[in-house]
Amino acid sequence: MKKKICEKKFLKLLYVLLLGMLMSGCAIGNKYKIADIEAKVNAAGNASVAVASLDNRPFIVDKTSPDTYVGMVRGGFGNPFDATTQSDLPFADAVSKAICKALNRNGFKAIPVSVNFDMTENQATNLLLQKNEDRAILVVIKEWESDSFYNLNIGYDFLLKVIGRGGTVLATSEAKNAVDISGNIMTGSLWLSKTEVPATFQNAIESLLNDPSVVSALSGN
Numbered sequence: 001m002k003k004k005i006c007e008k009k010f011l012k013l014l015y016v017l018l019l020g021m022l023m024s025g026c027a028i029g030n031k032y033k034i035a036d037i038e039a040k041v042n043a044a045g046n047a048s049v050a051v052a053s054l055d056n057r058p059f060i061v062d063k064t065s066p067d068t069y070v071g072m073v074r075g076g077f078g079n080p081f082d083a084t085t086q087s088d089l090p091f092a093d094a095v096s097k098a099i100c101k102a103l104n105r106n107g108f109k110a111i112p113v114s115v116n117f118d119m120t121e122n123q124a125t126n127l128l129l130q131k132n133e134d135r136a137i138l139v140v141i142k143e144w145e146s147d148s149f150y151n152l153n154i155g156y157d158f159l160l161k162v163i164g165r166g167g168t169v170l171a172t173s174e175a176k177n178a179v180d181i182s183g184n185i186m187t188g189s190l191w192l193s194k195t196e197v198p199a200t201f202q203n204a205i206e207s208l209l210n211d212p213s214v215v216s217a218l219s220g221n
Contacts, residue, residue: 030083030190032070032146035094037202039102041209043218047134049110051099053092054124055117055141060091067091067117070197071146071154073190078149083193092117095139095158098205108218109133129167135218136163139208143176146197152189154179154200160208162217171218173211175204 059065065082067090072080085094093114100110113131115124121140128136143157155178162171179200183189208214 031086033086033198035087035097039205041102043215044106049135050128050131050133051096051137052113052115053095053139055092074149148189148193152181171213175207
């Protein structure tokens with residue numbers, strides 16, 4: 001009887017270890033579609049727009065994570081592995097590219113502008129204004145991180161400013177949320193994260209761009 005109990009405990013332990021090793025293997029090298037999402041925007045026009053995103057996330061500023069960092073995928077024992085952008089662009093540049101793609105589909109002439117994470121908002125704004133476009137968009141990335149283990153958690157906080165040629169802020173919008181999605185104990189939430197991380201990012205971008213004040217500032221002459 002004791003032998004059978006020991007055998008069951010051993011098999012259970014072996015199963016847990018194998019599951020942990022399997023999940024750890026799946027957690028390595030994951031990338032998420034960020035730059036190439038198909039965001040839908042309400043603004044339409046033919047204005048030229050310079051777009052930059054300033055990454056203010058603490059772990060980017062202190063250089064503890066790469067600038068391509070989207071979030072983490074945890075192995076079976078909870079050990080975290082970096083998940084990065086599918087395009088291999090810095091996350092900030094992927095944000096700008098996604099916004100440009102959305103605007104260009106609606107007639108705008110939007111171009112991405114890269115800014116360093118150690119710039120101030122004023123420095124980033126000045127760099128945008130030097131492009132001499134009809135409008136400038138600066139997105140400040142205060143927070144963005146996904147965490148995939150048994151469940152999927154995504155937190156984000158973006159601030160968007162539409163700026164005129166003279167440097168006047170014409171409109172602002174903010175997208176902020178915490179998303180929690182239940183996964184499966186057998187596979188974790190990795191299978192969910194492949195679709196839900198890009199979908200959540202798309203929702204955030206659409207929320208920023210479809211704020212009525214932003215639509216008006218972009219569409220107006």
